[in-house]
Amino acid sequence: MAVPRTASDLREIVAFRIGNQEFCLDIRSVREIRSWTPTTVLPHAPPYVMGVINLRGAVVPIINLAERLALGALQPDTRHVIIIAVIETQIAGLLVDAVSDILTVAPTAVQATPRVGSEVTQAFVRGVIAMEQRMLRLIDLSAVIPGVGDRDL
Amino acid sequence: MDHADIRGTFFIECEDLMEALNDGLDRIDDSWDTGADPETINAVFRAVHSIKGGAGAFKLDTLVRFAHQFETTLDALRAGRIMPEPALLHLFHRAADQLSDLLQAARTGAAVEADNSAALVRELAAAAGDEDATSDADAEDFGFVPMALTLDLDMDAAPLPEGNRRYAITFSPLRGLYSCGNDPCVLFRVLADLGQLExxxxxxxxxxxxxxxxxxxxxxxxxxxxxxxxxxxxxxxFEFVEGLCTLEIRLLSDTPSPTDPGNPTAPDPGAPSWDPPAEDSTPPSSGTLSAAVPTASRDNEKSSPPRATVRVELDRVDRLINIVGELVINQAMLSQCVQDEGVPPRSPIRTRLDDFKSLAREIQESVMAIRAQAIKPLFQRMSRIAREAADIAGKQIRLVTEGETTEVDKTVIERLADPLTHMIRNAVDHGIESPEKRQAAGKFETGTIILSAEHRSGRVLIEVRDDGGGINRPRVLDIAKSKGLVPEDAQLADEEIDSLLFLPGFSTSAVVSDLSGRGVGMDVVKSAIQALGGRIAIASEPGKGTTFSISLPLTLAVLDGMVVDVAGHTMVVPVPAIIETLRPRPQDVHSLGAGEQVVAIRGSFIPIVDCGAIFGYRSPVRRYDSTVLLLVETGRQKLCALVVDGIHDQRQVVIKGLENGYGRIPGIAAATILGDGRIALIIDPEEAVALGSGDPSLNPEV
Structure with missing residues (x-):
C-alpha cells in the first residue's frame, strides 16, 4: 500500500520481528494477526509461498517473509504468527516470528532505504524508520505479495 | 435516486419490456393463422409504447423515433387494418431486434447504424400502409410523450379528419384517484395543451x-x-387514471364518436356516474366500472401474472452464498469435533446437530436458488440468432423453445450463451436442409429447431434438436480422414463418427459460410460446456435430424467431488469427470518408452498420469499396487488414468476461487474447504492430464 508522503497526520505502524531484524507495516494494511495454522501446500509454488489457509471462508496465501527477504527459511511452529495484510483487493498472510509493537510515527520519520548491496532489500524495503535504538524496515507489500506487483506491470 | 439511477432503472425495465415484447411476438407467431389474440397484440403494443415513453423522458431521440414507427405499425395491426401475416411478423421480429440493439446502444452510449434503423422504419411504415408516416413521425413533438406505464387499450386507431372538433368530457374522480396522488388540475393542464379548454x-x-x-x-x-x-x-x-374515475368523452357538433366496446366511457352524459360506495349510483355508472375492471384483469392474465420480485445486487447474493457456504463448512467442522470428542451417536447433541445439518443444507439450497434464473432470456436471444442465421442462409426456420422457465445458475446462463449460439447457428447452417431439399424429402419447407431445457436428476438438460437431414456420416468420416484426424483405414461405429464433430479443427461445411465455420468448431462448444462442469452428447438419425444434449450442473458454486489422497495431500476430483475408479493389477501396467506407462483396461491401453508427480509432491511412482486409478475423459476424446493414493469420501464441496488470492495454478481448478477447516485443492482433470503429457503451454515454469 502506497503510504502518502504528504500526509501530515501521524501514522500507526505494526512492528514485527523476523530473526533478529525488525520490520513494520502501516497498520491500515493489516487486517488481523493470527497464530500459525498448517497450510495446504500449493503445487509448483515458489518456495516463499507456504500454501493457503482458510480464513473464515477465504482462501488466503501465506508468505514466508523470511524466505521472501532471503533471511533464511523460517520453520513455522505454533509460536509464530501470521499477519493478515490487505493490499488493494488482495489478501495475504505473512509469516513472522512475533509482533513486537504498535507505534506512532510521523511520516517524515521514514527515511530512504540506505543503499546496500542486496537487491532483495532494495526491492522489498520501502524505507527505514529510526525508533530509539532500533531500526524498523518498512515493508513494501506490493513487492512482497505475488501477483500484485505483476499485475501492476 | 439521481438521474443516472433512474436511467439505470429504465434500462432494467426495458429488459423486461423487451422480454414481454418478444414473448408476445412469439405468441402471435404461434397463432397467426387462427387469428392473433387482441390482448397479445395489445401487450406487444404496450411494451413498445412504454419503451418509447421512457426513451422520450431521457431524450433518446433515435430510440423514440424508431419505437414510434414500430408502435404505429403495431397500432395498425391492433386496429385490424393490417393482418398478421408471416412476412409482417418477421418484420416485427426484426424491428424488435433492432429496438433491442438501439436500447443496448443507448445504454452503453455506443453508436448504431442509422441505415438499419431507417430502413426498418421505412419497411414498418410501408407495412402499416402509411407512406408518409415517417414524415409525420418527424413532425411530431416527441418531448411530450409521457412515461406510459398503464394500459391504453382503447385508443381509437383510425385517424380522424383534420379540423377542430369539440369534445364534451365528463370527468368524475373516484376516491382512489386522489389516494394514488393524482391531481385533476394536472390533467386539465395537459388537456389545455391540446386546444381550447373550458x-x-x-x-x-x-x-x-x-x-x-x-x-x-x-x-x-x-x-x-x-x-x-x-x-x-x-x-x-386520462391513461394514468383509468379505472380511478368515471370518464366520458363525447364528440359535440357531430354524432357521438364511435367508441370501442371495451371503452370505459359512460354512454349517457346525463347520468353522472359515481363511486360504487355511493349508494345511489346509477346503472350506467356501475356498468362502466365493471367494464373497466375486467379489461384490466384480462390483460394481466394474458401477460402471465407477474410474480412479486425484488431486484437485488448480485454482490449481495454472492456474499450471502459465501456466508452460507461458511455455515455449512462450520457445521461440518462442528460435527467432526463432536465425533472426535467421543459423543455417542444417539446422544441429544448428535441429534440436534443432525437437525442443524439438514437446516444448513436447506438454507444453502434456498440461497443457491436465488442465483438461479429462468433460462428464458437466453432462449429469446437464441430465437433471434436463429432468425438472423436463417435469413443469411436463405432457409426457413422455426425455433421452438420448451422449458423456458427452467432455472439455472446465472453464471451458467451467461457462459452458455456463446456455445449455444454456436450450436443454433450450426443447426441452421448444417442441420436444416435448404427448402428445396426439404420439399424433395417430403418435409415441411420450414425447418424446426427445438431448444429445450429441463431439470433431470439434479442437473439441467438442454437440448438442441433439429429435424434436418442428420449427420452425413460418410462425409464426416471422409473429412476426418482427409484432415488426418483418423487413420485412412479406420472403421468407426456411427456414434464414433458423430463424435468426430467435436475434434478440434473439424468443419464439415464445404464452403466456409458467414454463419458457422469461422474456425471455431464444435470442439470449442465442447470445451466451453466442460468448463462449466457439463457434458455434451450427440444423437443423429439420417433424414430425421440431429440432437445435441448438454447436461449441466445446477450451480457452479458447489461441486460433486471425490476426496482423494495424493502423496499425503488431500485433494478433490470432480465426480462428473470420473468415468470409473479401479485398482490396477500389476500385470496390466506396461511401460512405454522412457518413463511413460499405460494400463490395459478391457483391451485398450490408457496412459497413466501420476497426480503426485505432476503437482511436484513426489517423483513418479513405479508401482501401482497401493494406488487407485481414476479413469477420466478429457476434451480430446482420450481416456486417461490419474493416479491417486486413496479415496476418502465423495461429497458436495463449496468451490472457492484461487485466482483472487494467489493466481492460477496449472492443473488446479479451484479450492474448497473440508470439514476439518483445511483447504483442499480441486484438480482440473483436463489440465492435469495435459500437464502429465507434457503440454508446453501449461508448463508452470513459463
Whole structure:
C-alpha cells in the first residue's frame, strides 16, 4: 500500500520481528494477526509461498517473509504468527516470528532505504524508520505479495 | 435516486419490456393463422409504447423515433387494418431486434447504424400502409410523450379528419384517484395543451358540511375541449387514471364518436356516474366500472401474472452464498469435533446437530436458488440468432423453445450463451436442409429447431434438436480422414463418427459460410460446456435430424467431488469427470518408452498420469499396487488414468476461487474447504492430464 508522503497526520505502524531484524507495516494494511495454522501446500509454488489457509471462508496465501527477504527459511511452529495484510483487493498472510509493537510515527520519520548491496532489500524495503535504538524496515507489500506487483506491470 | 439511477432503472425495465415484447411476438407467431389474440397484440403494443415513453423522458431521440414507427405499425395491426401475416411478423421480429440493439446502444452510449434503423422504419411504415408516416413521425413533438406505464387499450386507431372538433368530457374522480396522488388540475393542464379548454366544476354532489366524508370524492367536472388532435390523444391524457374515475368523452357538433366496446366511457352524459360506495349510483355508472375492471384483469392474465420480485445486487447474493457456504463448512467442522470428542451417536447433541445439518443444507439450497434464473432470456436471444442465421442462409426456420422457465445458475446462463449460439447457428447452417431439399424429402419447407431445457436428476438438460437431414456420416468420416484426424483405414461405429464433430479443427461445411465455420468448431462448444462442469452428447438419425444434449450442473458454486489422497495431500476430483475408479493389477501396467506407462483396461491401453508427480509432491511412482486409478475423459476424446493414493469420501464441496488470492495454478481448478477447516485443492482433470503429457503451454515454469 502506497503510504502518502504528504500526509501530515501521524501514522500507526505494526512492528514485527523476523530473526533478529525488525520490520513494520502501516497498520491500515493489516487486517488481523493470527497464530500459525498448517497450510495446504500449493503445487509448483515458489518456495516463499507456504500454501493457503482458510480464513473464515477465504482462501488466503501465506508468505514466508523470511524466505521472501532471503533471511533464511523460517520453520513455522505454533509460536509464530501470521499477519493478515490487505493490499488493494488482495489478501495475504505473512509469516513472522512475533509482533513486537504498535507505534506512532510521523511520516517524515521514514527515511530512504540506505543503499546496500542486496537487491532483495532494495526491492522489498520501502524505507527505514529510526525508533530509539532500533531500526524498523518498512515493508513494501506490493513487492512482497505475488501477483500484485505483476499485475501492476 | 439521481438521474443516472433512474436511467439505470429504465434500462432494467426495458429488459423486461423487451422480454414481454418478444414473448408476445412469439405468441402471435404461434397463432397467426387462427387469428392473433387482441390482448397479445395489445401487450406487444404496450411494451413498445412504454419503451418509447421512457426513451422520450431521457431524450433518446433515435430510440423514440424508431419505437414510434414500430408502435404505429403495431397500432395498425391492433386496429385490424393490417393482418398478421408471416412476412409482417418477421418484420416485427426484426424491428424488435433492432429496438433491442438501439436500447443496448443507448445504454452503453455506443453508436448504431442509422441505415438499419431507417430502413426498418421505412419497411414498418410501408407495412402499416402509411407512406408518409415517417414524415409525420418527424413532425411530431416527441418531448411530450409521457412515461406510459398503464394500459391504453382503447385508443381509437383510425385517424380522424383534420379540423377542430369539440369534445364534451365528463370527468368524475373516484376516491382512489386522489389516494394514488393524482391531481385533476394536472390533467386539465395537459388537456389545455391540446386546444381550447373550458372547465366547469360540478359540485352538486357535495353534501352539507356535517355529512361530509372528507375522504370521499364529491366533485366532478364538465369539460369542453376544442382541438384538432385525434380523440386518442385525449384518451392518453386520462391513461394514468383509468379505472380511478368515471370518464366520458363525447364528440359535440357531430354524432357521438364511435367508441370501442371495451371503452370505459359512460354512454349517457346525463347520468353522472359515481363511486360504487355511493349508494345511489346509477346503472350506467356501475356498468362502466365493471367494464373497466375486467379489461384490466384480462390483460394481466394474458401477460402471465407477474410474480412479486425484488431486484437485488448480485454482490449481495454472492456474499450471502459465501456466508452460507461458511455455515455449512462450520457445521461440518462442528460435527467432526463432536465425533472426535467421543459423543455417542444417539446422544441429544448428535441429534440436534443432525437437525442443524439438514437446516444448513436447506438454507444453502434456498440461497443457491436465488442465483438461479429462468433460462428464458437466453432462449429469446437464441430465437433471434436463429432468425438472423436463417435469413443469411436463405432457409426457413422455426425455433421452438420448451422449458423456458427452467432455472439455472446465472453464471451458467451467461457462459452458455456463446456455445449455444454456436450450436443454433450450426443447426441452421448444417442441420436444416435448404427448402428445396426439404420439399424433395417430403418435409415441411420450414425447418424446426427445438431448444429445450429441463431439470433431470439434479442437473439441467438442454437440448438442441433439429429435424434436418442428420449427420452425413460418410462425409464426416471422409473429412476426418482427409484432415488426418483418423487413420485412412479406420472403421468407426456411427456414434464414433458423430463424435468426430467435436475434434478440434473439424468443419464439415464445404464452403466456409458467414454463419458457422469461422474456425471455431464444435470442439470449442465442447470445451466451453466442460468448463462449466457439463457434458455434451450427440444423437443423429439420417433424414430425421440431429440432437445435441448438454447436461449441466445446477450451480457452479458447489461441486460433486471425490476426496482423494495424493502423496499425503488431500485433494478433490470432480465426480462428473470420473468415468470409473479401479485398482490396477500389476500385470496390466506396461511401460512405454522412457518413463511413460499405460494400463490395459478391457483391451485398450490408457496412459497413466501420476497426480503426485505432476503437482511436484513426489517423483513418479513405479508401482501401482497401493494406488487407485481414476479413469477420466478429457476434451480430446482420450481416456486417461490419474493416479491417486486413496479415496476418502465423495461429497458436495463449496468451490472457492484461487485466482483472487494467489493466481492460477496449472492443473488446479479451484479450492474448497473440508470439514476439518483445511483447504483442499480441486484438480482440473483436463489440465492435469495435459500437464502429465507434457503440454508446453501449461508448463508452470513459463
Amino acid at each position: 372547465v366547469r366544476l360540478d359540485r352538486s354532489r357535495l353534501p352539507d358540511f356535517d355529512a361530509l366524508d372528507w375522504q370521499e370524492s364529491w366533485l366532478s367536472w364538465e369539460l369542453t375541449l376544442e382541438t384538432d388532435e385525434p380523440e386518442h390523444q385525449i384518451d392518453e391524457v
